[in-house]
Amino acid sequence: MPEQQVRPPESVWDYPRPPDVVPSAEVVEVHYAGRCIASTDRSLRVRETSHPPTYYLPAEAFVPGVLRPVAGTTFCEFKGVAHYFDLVVSTSEEAEQVTARAAWHYPQTTPGFEALRGHIAVMPAAVQACFVDGERVQPQEGSFYGGWITSRVTGPFKGAPGTLGW
Helix, strand or coil: CCCCCCCCCEEHHHCCCCCEEEEECCCEEEEECCEEEEEECCEEEEEECCEEEEEEEEHHHECCCCEEEEEEEEEECCCEEEEEEEEEEECCCCCEEEEEEEEEECCCECCCCHHHCCEEEECHHHCCEEEECCEECEECCCCCCCCEECCCEECCCECECCCCCC
16 A cells, blocks of 8 residues: 555535535545455545545446446435446355445536546445555445545534434
């Protein structure tokens, strides 16, 4: 893993609403079923008030075959309609490990979020581990949000019990 770069802390309460999209040259990795299934230094960070950033990785950063499209969508008032993927890793010739709806993307975005097209986000709580510049990510609490908490960001963060009304 690369040496972690020291960056000044960011308060999620200084992030904008509606959110913004910021390119990142940080090395971002996703580990699942004992393997690194995605790695890039060309991710996008979506920053929104009260949320740790969500990292979107270029589709080509994923190992071929680990993303299986599934039915069903959700709607984000800012980004548009999200489509989902199961994460799938073969563990032997006859077995595979699957985590349902652990990744998502926006094939068609609303105006202002076009940069997200061709990028995929992963729910950190649904995988073995995510890393940003070598630092292991703490998943955002709750089963709905996909924020990546590192030492770079400070809260409090939306997602924990009692925070949905913020």
